[in-house]
Each structure stands twice: as C-alpha cells, then as structure tokens.
Amino acid sequence: MLEDHDDRWIAVNNAYVLGGTASAVEERWQAHLPMLLHPDPRRVAFLGLGTGISAGGALDHPFAELLALEIVPEVVQAAREDFAPWNHGVIDDPRVRVAVGDGRLALHFATVRDALAPGGLFCQWLPVYQLSEAQLAIAARTFVDVFPRSTLWRGNFLPDLATLALVGHAGERPLLATRVDTRVEALTPRLGAAEPLLQHPAGLWLHLVGPLGQGASWLSEARLNTDAHPWLELGGPRALDARGHFARGPLAEIYGDPHRARLESSPLAGLDATHRDWWAMGLALTRATAAPADSAPDRVLEVLRELPPDLRVALGVDER
Numbered sequence: 001m002l003e004d005h006d007d008r009w010i011a012v013n014n015a016y017v018l019g020g021t022a023s024a025v026e027e028r029w030q031a032h033l034p035m036l037l038h039p040d041p042r043r044v045a046f047l048g049l050g051t052g053i054s055a056g057g058a059l060d061h062p063f064a065e066l067l068a069l070e071i072v073p074e075v076v077q078a079a080r081e082d083f084a085p086w087n088h089g090v091i092d093d094p095r096v097r098v099a100v101g102d103g104r105l106a107l108h109f110a111t112v113r114d115a116l117a118p119g120g121l122f123c124q125w126l127p128v129y130q131l132s133e134a135q136l137a138i139a140a141r142t143f144v145d146v147f148p149r150s151t152l153w154r155g156n157f158l159p160d161l162a163t164l165a166l167v168g169h170a171g172e173r174p175l176l177a178t179r180v181d182t183r184v185e186a187l188t189p190r191l192g193a194a195e196p197l198l199q200h201p202a203g204l205w206l207h208l209v210g211p212l213g214q215g216a217s218w219l220s221e222a223r224l225n226t227d228a229h230p231w232l233e234l235g236g237p238r239a240l241d242a243r244g245h246f247a248r249g250p251l252a253e254i255y256g257d258p259h260r261a262r263l264e265s266s267p268l269a270g271l272d273a274t275h276r277d278w279w280a281m282g283l284a285l286t287r288a289t290a291a292p293a294d295s296a297p298d299r300v301l302e303v304l305r306e307l308p309p310d311l312r313v314a315l316g317v318d319e320r
Contacts, residue, residue: 008086010051010078019050021086025195026156026163029055032195033062033153033165034123036204037175043117045069047103052079055096056087060190066096069103076100109146116170122147125155128162128251137222138231140166144214145224151175151267152209152254154282159290161252166212174269180204199314200306205275206282209255211266218253224266251290255283281306 002009009020019027031054035041042064046055049070070076076098080091090096093111112122121245126139147168155163160311169175173203181201188199225232263269271279281303288299304317312318 002282008051008082009090012072012075019053021053021083022049024053024086025049027053028126028195029155029197030062030123030165031056031057032060032187032198033204033207034061034121034167034206036180037167038121039124039179039183041120048081049075049079049098049265052087052090053083056090059088059090059093060187064095066093068096068098070098070100071102073100077223082235109143113146113168118171119173120170122170124166124168126164126166128132128164129160132235134222135232135235136164137219138225138235140212140216141207141219141222142225143168144212144216144219148213149267150212152212154207154209154286157285157289159251159286164209164254169267175267177205177271177275193314196316200308200311202269202278202281202311203314205278206285206296208268208279208282210261210279211263211268213266216254218241252287255286 005023008019009022031046035044035058041061044058044063044066047068049055049068052068055066055068070079076091079087084091091097091098109122109124116122120177124139124143126136128136131139139246140152143166147166149172150171151167153165153167155165184198184201184204191198193199197206223229223231261268263271285300285303288303289296291299291312301317304312304315307315307317309318
C-alpha cells in the first residue's frame with residue numbers, strides 16, 4: 001500500500017497499480033453499472049479484488065452471495081487492513097467469500113457464459129487509456145464472439161482517461177429500461193450526494209455508448225484472442241509505446257450516433273424516446289469534454305443544462 005496526501009493505492013512490483021481511493025467513485029461505478037442492469041442479482045463474482053472498492057460498491061445492492069477472486073494474497077490483506085473505510089469492509093461481510101488464486105483458471109469469457117444463470121450478465125471493464133487501438137478492438141471482438149448480445153458503456157467522460165465496459169447479456173430478453181430506473185431510484189437514498197450521477201436515472205443512461213455486435217465497423221479487422229493465439233498478451237510490450245495515445249478519432253467512431261444505431265434484436269430493442277434522449281445527451285457530453293480547452297467548459301455546461309432538474313442540482317449546475 002502506498003499513500004500520498006489524501007490518496008491511497010496498491011502497487012504490485014512497484015509498477016502495476018490496482019486502484020486507489022482518489023478514483024473511488026469511478027471504482028464503485030464499476031460495480032453499480034452491472035448490478036443496476038440486472039433485474040435481480042443474487043450471485044455475484046469479481047475477477048480481481050484490488051482495493052476492494054469496486055466489490056464494496058456491490059454492498060449497496062441486494063444479493064445473496066459474492067465471490068471475489070484475487071491472485072495476490074497480500075492484496076487481500078491490504079484491502080482488509082488499509083482500505084476498509086472506502087470498501088465498506090467488504091472482506092468481512094458475511095455474504096462475501098474471497099478466493100486466492102488466478103481468476104482466469106476459474107472464469108474467462110467462455111466459462112463465464114456457461115456459468116451465468118438465465119438472464120445473467122457479464123461486465124468486462126477496459127482501461128482505454130492503457131490500450132492501443134488494436135488491443136481494444138481485439139478485446140471487444142473476442143468478447144462479442146462469446147457474447148453476441150452485448151452493450152457498450154462509458155466509465156467516465158474523461159477523453160484522456162477513458163474507460164469502457166463491455167456488457168454481455170444472456171438470453172434474448174431486451175433490457176427493461178423502466179426496471180433499471182426503478183433500481184436507480186431505490187439506490188439513490190443509500191448513496192446520498194457522494195455519487196451525483198446516480199441521483200437520477202438519466203445519470204446512468206448518459207453512460208450508454210450503444211449496442212455492440214460483430215458487425216461493428218471498428219471490429220471488422222480485429223483478431224480473436226485465444227489460448228492458441230494470445231494476441232493481447234504477445235502484443236502487450238509493443239503496445240506500451242502506444243498506451244496513452246489512443247486517438248480520439250477511433251473513439252468517436254466507437255461512440256457513433258445514437259439515433260442511427262440499429263437496436264433491433266439487441267438488448268436495447270425496447271428503449272423508448274426518453275431513454276434515447278438521455279443516451280444522446282451522454283454522447284453530447286462526451287464530445288463536449290473532448291472539445292478544445294478554450295471551448296470545453298461552455299460546451300459541457302450547455303449539455304448539463306439540458307439534464308433533468310434533480311441531476312442538474314446534484315452536479316452543481318443549478319441550486320435549489
């Protein structure tokens with residue numbers, strides 16, 4: 001565990017960082033999103049524990065049992081001793097079990113799909129700012145090969161620190177937006193003002209990028225990552241030079257135009273006009289934050305002023 005002023009984080013081998021308290025809100029969001037998209041989560045698994053902040057975010061939701069898989073034993077100890085105030089003491093929650101070992105030996109894309117209960121879902125978070133364009137496409141192409149009914153979501157609105165979530169949906173039922181909204185409204189009192197974007201259902205839908213399938217143009221030439229051909233692992237060292245330089249042009253192609261997206265036969269098939277508007281506002285907000293520095297604040301404020309009143313207040317745009 002390392003500490004600097006008000007931030008604590010875990011580093012493995014003095015290089016690989018496993019999260020920290022400065023990004024606690026976004027780390028909890030990595031649990032909130034899949035938990036809210038599922039109509040009734042009962043059994044939850046986390047591949048990787050780290051600080052435990054993401055897994056701790058799941059404690060705000062109803063579930064019966066949670067399994068966290070962590071490969072480094074000392075990380076589990078640090079999560080319990082050094083990060084309990086931020087992870088809600090997740091290690092010692094009676095519903096939680098921590099298993100030490102390589103998570104890939106227990107669950108990877110194909111075995112996750114087979115382990116999901118009917119109507120279950122799997123969420124894979126990707127740090128875009130740590131990936132090359134080719135690596136992102138390989139990961140997404142491999143994901144949709146296993147989960148052909150998938151959706152893509154933002155982790156934040158930071159163009160230079162972007163994260164994306166690949167969400168694979170089991171079964172053929174479309175995502176019920178009104179049920180998701182009800183779950184958000186039930187969660188809001190538990191969170192208080194700590195997580196402003198979850199003070200109104202629109203805040204969740206701002207993060208939606210859209211449906212994701214094998215027909216996406218940016219995946220057309222991507223390779224599949226397999227045990228026999230581990231392109232991500234083999235290309236990792238070479239991609240270090242490209243890391244942090246992911247072009248905004250490819251991201252713009254990925255985000256696309258919500259009003260042109262084909263939703264038929266996707267998990268978003270039932271999305272109504274209101275939710276489509278919130279979805280479009282998320283794209284507008286993403287474009288605004290990526291604008292030149294001299295115009296970005298005004299463009300961001302212009303988008304925020306179109307949000308529902310409760311969300312504007314939570315974000316400090318309006319005052320009651």
